[in-house]
Amino acid sequence: MEEKTAAVTMRNITKRFGPVLANDKVWLDIYRGEILALLGENGSGKTTLMNMLSGIYFPDEGDISIDGRPVVIRSPKDAFDLGIGMIHQHFKLVDVLTAAENIVLGLEGKLDLKSAARRIREICDAYGFEVDPNQKIYNMSVSQKQTVEIVKVLYRGADILILDEPTAVLTPQETDKLFTVLRNMRNDGKAIVIITHKMHEVEALSDRVAILRHGQFVGDMLTKNTNAQEMTNMMVGHAVTLNIDRPEPVDPKPRIEVEGLTVRSIDGILKLDDVSFTANSGEILGIAGISGCGQKELLEAIAGLQPVEKGSISYVNDDGTKEELIGKDPLAIAGLGVSLSFVPEDRLGMGLVANMDLADNMMLRSFRRGRSVFTDRRSPYRLAENVVRDLEVVTPGVSTPVRRLSGGNVQKVLVGREIASAPTVLLTAYAVRGLDINSSYTIYDLINQQKASGVAVIYVGEDLDVLLELADRILVLCGGKVSGIVPGRGASKREVGLMMTKLGGKANG
């Protein structure tokens, strides 16, 4: 193996946010021609550490050297000048501008979009990107936006790239494409840091891993010398089991029957086309599909939030009688025990009010209960405390506004509340989006508990590996149509992946 030079050395980096110690004397080396995976639980300080490298935050203590030269990075501009570029988890792009305009944003000199477009195409050709410089950002898919972010960083001549959870919003196919590009860049001698929670990605992509726990550096090693179990144990600090339980469904009975469901969006676009399936009690029905293939509309239609063009959705009572849900008001549907927890890309958009505290957010579900004109504040408060304790939510207290919590903790609050309402049908979408491995497993356990107690769970997931391990049956959506329903046991990733991109998945299979 050839000799590699340390592009970045970080020594004794410490960063405090008020009383919270986000990074505590962290050491980190980043090498050129290598992909480093930075691992850690939510809130372990990975993003903070990388933000200090990219000039968003300034370290309280410690030294950073680039190519052996000590440097001070005070602003994103300083970082650019040193060749450091970061692709943030929440894209920093202006929607109404074109790709090219976004890419040249903040640079000096005369505005020449033509020559910028030319250079963008050169970069794209060199690494295998596909970007139309003149396309507006708001017309782009998530993966295209991410590509623009990467090109933006390369355009500025960065040779040290940091990607913060780049695959969280990508489909498996898009992820593969991204990885190919990242490998191309590594072979081109660039230093790449990737923050991720997905172990199989770490194993597939990275050359070396570095692990943080509670703001401290735990260790680094070559990826080929370690395995998922060891890395997880280092992240969490104690041994954890990495198998997702999949108990056999107990006495499954049809709970929700969907027949010929067709839904159009407000703009008249067909979102769901003749969708039929049955969800059984005591069973997890996984829903797979490229994002935007109608998953959201499906769950919302069941919850009564989405106008339906035609078809029927019936709720089957224990005694076998059926009730039509279409046309019922969402409150009545929720009254039947149908509970929806949807975690959108920004995590706060649905279900939680950012400026309200944990207890008040719990109350959003329960404020209608009770007889007097006054609301019952005590039980939501207790519920909030329970959720905080059971799901290990990191928060100063239950009267902290939700917006102050880190993303993963926000999700625990949301999912915890929905489960606490003792539903008969649990609709959940992207429940573990962006969560670290330990919290994800907590959520899987919770979902399994619900399944064991006879709840019909409909689980929309983005991580195919998890769906394959967790779900009893998998319904694959493709462009709003049912591409097929396969049993979770024994289904292959390849098979499901093909069904996601092509109806039926058989052609050129």
Added chain:
Amino acid sequence: MFDFITFIPRAVMQGIPLLLGSTGETLTEKSGNLNLGIPGIMYVGGICGVIGAFFYEAGKTAQEMNTFLAILIPMLCCLAGSLLMGLLYCFLTVTLRANQNVTGLALTTFGVGFGNFFGGSLIKLSGSELPSIILTNTSNIFRRHLAAGDSTGVFGKLFLSYGFLAYVAVILALVISYILKRTRTGLHLRAVGESPNTADAAGINVSRQKYAATCIGSMIAGLGGLYYVMDYASGMWTNNAFGDRGWLAIALVIFTIWRPNVGVLASFLFGGLYILHMYIPSGMNLAVKELYKMAPYVVTIIVLILTSMRNKRENQPPASLGLPYFREER
């Protein structure tokens, strides 16, 4: 027969203050600042110009006045006054992150009060019988136009019969449009108004952009007040005569969907609608006149409805309009 040849120049002159006001406001809004203080700022711009001109003109005959100074002094006073208003707005909303709507409305109330107070004082000082100040000499200089305007018939009357500030207004609108659309400065400014944290991450100084755009915008709007007094009203300042033109200027921003170049013609249209009631015979029924005066607002509402219905992203207000920016807020 409707007399277009007299109507159009009047409409243009009526439109120029609106054009200046809306150009200034568009520039401001592009930085994400919704400055509802524009009516007050235009008012302050007007009265500051009047104050400057009043003291320069006092005790001089028309012959003794230096053309250059007679323009420069009111102009500088007007710019300084509106700049201070803009700075005040920025300090409150950008530095202290106060609510933009409240701050803007307060500035409008303040500006109108400020104008009326000093207007009243000057009227006292001049010892005039009428409740107004008349600065005929200065106004004559401001209204001077090319000799060709009188000798080229209809063409001259329509295009060459205005004071220099009218042309400045049109040029400013076109230049600002060009800057916003074609230059790096404009790109950065738009980025700040759309998504300040993106701009910040790209290394753009958000506060500086907001200050610059708002202050320059305020000065442009202030010129609208100056034009109104010196040119349109022939140098006569009467308290409250400026009326609701400031609000019309803000309506014009929406009407033009944040495009100052569109504003050139749109402002003339607004000006025309504003004075239409004087040209349409409505008999003695004053209520009908009032209905006509509503026309610009009705048109604005129609445009709002149409742009909302078409729902094109480019036609929407800057995404972070009215929101304060604080880097560490999540």
